Amino acid sequence: MTARMDARFAKLKAEGRPGLVTFIMCGDPDYDTSLSILKRLPAAGADVIELGMPFSDPMADGPAIQAAGLRALRAGQTLAKTLAMVAEFRRSDTETPLVLMGYYNPIYIYGVERFLADAKQAGVDGLIIVDLPPEMDDELCLPALAADINFIRLATPTTDDKRLPTVLANTSGFVYYVSMTGITGANITNTQAVGDAVNRIKAHTDLPVCVGFGVKTAEQAKTIGRDADGVVVGTAIVQAVANTLDGDKATADTAEAVATLVSGLAGGVRSARLEAAE
DSSP states (O other): OHHHHHHHHHHHHHHTSOEEEEEEETTSSOHHHHHHHHHHHHHHTOSEEEEEOOOSOOTTOOHHHHHHHHHHHHTTOOHHHHHHHHHHHHTTOSSSOEEEEEOHHHHHHHOHHHHHHHHHHHTOOEEEETTOOGGGTTTTHHHHHHTTOEEOOEEOTTOOTTTHHHHHTTOOSOEEEEOSSSOTTOOOOOHHHHHHHHHHHHTTOSSOEEEESSOOSHHHHHHHHTTOSEEEEOHHHHHHHHHHOBTTBOOTTHHHHHHHHHHHHHHHHHTTTHHHHO
C-alpha cells in the first residue's frame, strides 16, 4: 500500500534521519531461512525492505546477487512462493514497507493482473522492476499505481536533467538513485558526486531519494545518509548470507550474521546527521 510507504518516510523525516533500506534475495538459501531473515530485519534496524524476486538472467546484478538468485531457484523458489513469504511476514509486521525488486519476465509469465491482485493481497507496498523503462509504463507501472502499489524508478549518474522528468513522471514511493554505472556490488568512489546527484534529483521531485549500489559498511551508510533520505544495502547483506553457508545449505549462523550486519548498518544510518546537528 502506498500509505504504508508514505507513513514510513514521514516518520523518518520527523525523526530527522535517513532510512535503512535492506535487500535480501527471497528464498536464499532456502524458503525457511529466508523467511527467518526477513522477519528479523525490522528489529535489526531495517526501515524499508526490498525482497529480490529470483530470476535466471539478472542483467543488472553483480556476482553475489546473481549467485543468491540461483541458490534460491535451485531451492525451488518461485514468484508464487515469494508472494506467500510476503503474506507470512505480514502476519507479524503490518508497518514495515516491503518492495519486490527484480525483472519483468517472471511477472509477465505469472500474468500482470493476477500478479498485482496477489501482490496487493499479500501486502506488497511497491515494485522496482529494473528492465522496464518509462516508455513501457502501460505494461506494469500504470496498472500497479491503479492497484495502489508504488512503482519505484531507478535514476542513475547518466540520467540527465532532460531525461529526469520522464523517469520521475509515474514514480511513487521513493526514487532509487543508483550511485554508479554498472552492476551491483561495486564500490562507491565519489560520495561528493552522490550527494550532488541527490540534491539535483530533489530539485525535480518531492519524493524521498534513496541511494543504493555500492554501500557496504556502516561508515559508507553514514556518509551517504547525510544527503539521502534512505540508504540501500544489498550486496553486503547477500554476501553475509553466502559467507555462512555450508555448500548451498544454511547454517546456525546464517540468520544471525544478517541481523548483526544490519544492526551495524542501522547504527551508521542513524548517526548520519548527528554530527551535522551538533
